[in-house]
Amino acid sequence: xxxTKRGLMLILTVAxxxxxxxxxxxxxxxxxxxxxxxxxxxxxxLEQGWEIRAVSSQAAALMEVQSGTSDRAVVDQLMAGxxxxxxTSYPDLVLGESLTEEFYAVGCRKNSDLKDLIQxxxxxxxxxxxxxxxxxxxxxxxxxxxxxxxxxxxPSGDTTDTSDVRYIQQKxxxxxxxxxxxxxxxxNEQGEWIGFDAELARLVAEELGVQIEFVEIEWDSKxxxxxxxxxxxxxxxxxxxxxxxSGANCTAPYxxxxxxxxxxxV
Numbered sequence: 001x002x003x004t005k006r007g008l009m010l011i012l013t014v015a016x017x018x019x020x021x022x023x024x025x026x027x028x029x030x031x032x033x034x035x036x037x038x039x040x041x042x043x044x045x046l047e048q049g050w051e052i053r054a055v056s057s058q059a060a061a062l063m064e065v066q067s068g069t070s071d072r073a074v075v076d077q078l079m080a081g082x083x084x085x086x087x088t089s090y091p092d093l094v095l096g097e098s099l100t101e102e103f104y105a106v107g108c109r110k111n112s113d114l115k116d117l118i119q120x121x122x123x124x125x126x127x128x129x130x131x132x133x134x135x136x137x138x139x140x141x142x143x144x145x146x147x148x149x150x151x152x153x154x155p156s157g158d159t160t161d162t163s164d165v166r167y168i169q170q171k172x173x174x175x176x177x178x179x180x181x182x183x184x185x186x187x188n189e190q191g192e193w194i195g196f197d198a199e200l201a202r203l204v205a206e207e208l209g210v211q212i213e214f215v216e217i218e219w220d221s222k223x224x225x226x227x228x229x230x231x232x233x234x235x236x237x238x239x240x241x242x243x244x245x246s247g248a249n250c251t252a253p254y255x256x257x258x259x260x261x262x263x264x265x266v
Contacts, residue, residue: 038220096261177231
């Protein structure tokens with residue numbers, strides 16, 4: 001009888017250890033990860049083989065975890081830094097591990113000369129300290145990528161060409177495809193778009209001599225919106241993925257980032 005009890009205790013101990021190993025790791029096999037549809041976070045989660053719940057934005061992904069309808073979220077590190085922890089919109093959520101290292105760039109239409117103008121403007125404003133000052137204002141100074149000087153942009157003298165720059169100047173408005181993504185693009189209390197990327201886009205609009213309009217789009221269909229000319233540029237913390245590189249004419253990276261896990265605090 002004593003041997004039977006001892007054997008039973010051994011079995012229970014092993015079972016408990018196996019249970020702890022399966023539940024106490026960083027990721028449970030049955031966890032559901034909220035991600036923004038079409039985002040780098042979605043790609044990172046799928047690469048891990050995790051079950052995902054695709055939602056309309058990264059803010060919505062955080063809300064999923066806050067409400068308990070998803071176990072964790074995979075979002076950009078920059079957003080996590082601005083949105084979770086004490087004094088933020090989600091004080092009960094905490095930062096988990098980093099899954100990737102990546103870079104942000106601006107996306108223009110294929111073969112668009114707008115890319116060259118944007119790179120020139122950003123390099124000039126980086127050299128005079130404007131970009132660094134804006135990054136510091138929005139808490140992103142440590143994430144900046146040094147922008148090398150480029151040759152001054154010279155528009156084509158051929159009025160019959162397919163210049164994107166000329167097209168935008170003729171219609172008088174730069175349409176910026178974006179989503180609400182603090183601290184890069186988001187609305188203030190007056191409903192105006194602000195943020196690091198929004199301020200950089202305004203610098204380009206000023207150089208073009210046109211008005212700027214921010215168009216909130218479904219990020220999952222961003223390349224289609226760009227190609228159809230519903231927007232002129234994608235500027236919203238856009239990660240340089242293979243899909244983006246093949247579907248858009250992208251600038252050099254201007255900011256670094258990572259995909260990170262956000263989970264409930266203990």
